[in-house]
Amino acid sequence: MRKIKTLTVKAEKKYKVYIGENLLKTCGKILKTEVLIKKPPRRILTVCDSRVAPLYFDSLKKSLTDAGFEVFLFTFESGEEHKNVDTLSKIIDAAAQNRLDRHDLFAALGGGTAGDLCGLAASLYMRGVRYLQFPTTLLACIDAAIGGKTACNTTYGKNLMGSFYSPDAVIIDPVTLTSLPQEIYSQGIAEAVKYGIISDRKILKILLGDFDNADLIYRCVKAKARFINKDFTEKGERKILNFGHTAAHAIEKVSNYQISHGQAVAAGIITAIKYSEKCGVCGKDLLRDIMPIYHKFGLCDSAGLPPCDLAAAALCDKKSCGENVDLVLIKDICRPVIVKVKKERLKDFFEVDL
Ligand SMILES: NC(=O)c1ccc[n+]([C@@H]2O[C@H](COP(=O)([O-])OP(=O)(O)OC[C@H]3O[C@@H](n4cnc5c(N)ncnc54)[C@H](O)[C@@H]3O)[C@@H](O)[C@H]2O)c1
Structure with missing residues (x-):
């Protein structure tokens, strides 16, 4: 064994x-x-x-x-x-x-x-x-x-x-x-890409090569455990794990759950990266590192849904409370940042895909 x-x-x-x-x-x-x-x-x-x-x-x-x-x-x-x-x-x-x-x-x-x-x-x-x-x-x-x-x-x-x-x-x-059918397997890949971006660039490298699932799982669990160990009930640092998920949850909802969670996360990650670039948080071309992985696993880079519908759905999300929404953006690989955005500006976030 x-x-x-x-x-x-x-x-x-x-x-x-x-x-x-x-x-x-x-x-x-x-x-x-x-x-x-x-x-x-x-x-x-x-x-x-x-x-x-x-x-x-x-x-x-x-x-x-x-x-x-x-x-x-x-x-x-x-x-x-x-x-x-x-x-x-x-x-x-x-x-x-x-x-x-x-x-x-x-x-x-x-x-x-x-x-x-x-x-x-x-x-x-x-x-x-x-x-x-x-x-x-x-x-x-x-x-x-x-x-x-x-x-x-x-x-x-x-x-x-x-x-x-x-x-x-x-x-x-x-x-x-x-x-596992390939499309269900790929839904997990979107989450692995997330860990690669927010916390362990080696995961992105692994995904581009031939890899053993056990090695990929080990690195991803290690990445997630680091956040949980610091903040089990999601009062602070664990929120970073929501990278790509504000858009993903809205995409799932607006598509009436016809777009799977994994594909929605994949598209949500791209929205978060593009918005990070648009508002000057990120000065690097991160998509150049990410897109080859998307092509390899057939992940979706945009859901093509109306930004105002997505913004409305995001406002109803159970994680949205008060006047602002916490968006997880990215400065560079392994450098995530939580930014508060006024609820009325949320449409700008979703417009980056147009
Ligand atoms: N608790 C959390 O932190 C957390 C995080 C992310 C997602 N979720 C939840 O997880 C759910 C999605 O999980 P999922 O994608 O695993 O969905 P799932 O459990 O519905 O599994 C997807 C499909 O794969 C089949 N399947 C499972 N294992 C298989 C295998 N080894 N071989 C063949 N078929 C297999 C299932 O029967 C099902 O049809 C959602 O409800 C989501 O809300 C929870």
């Missing part, structure tokens, strides 16, 4: 991220001997969507069962539209039906949808039980599973319900990425 790499995230509690090939098949022993030592759970409820369950649940179940845990499965229909209160409530019911108690454990197996729902359910069941993340999309490996944000959508918007609630460990098996 190849080496397992680990990183530590220091949020409201410390936990480890394990990255290694075939970890799904071998994690039971690690969990038993390293992670779940105090008050070991007897039962584990795995939360998994309908596409991922047939691919990976059996391997994980075997590994956990061999380590002495009793394992149950809750599945929900794959897709963002099922990240809702109904599914959340069914997860809690499944835990109760399978008689999980407060020392037992939830496990998210899948992309960000399963991870967000499972984390939120874990934070609510019996006022909080432990949970693990087993992310299986690139986006979930480098972003959604790291950082302890949990969520579900409501009738009035995306991720309107949620909590900050860290897992006890994140177990990443890059082999699972081999079954």
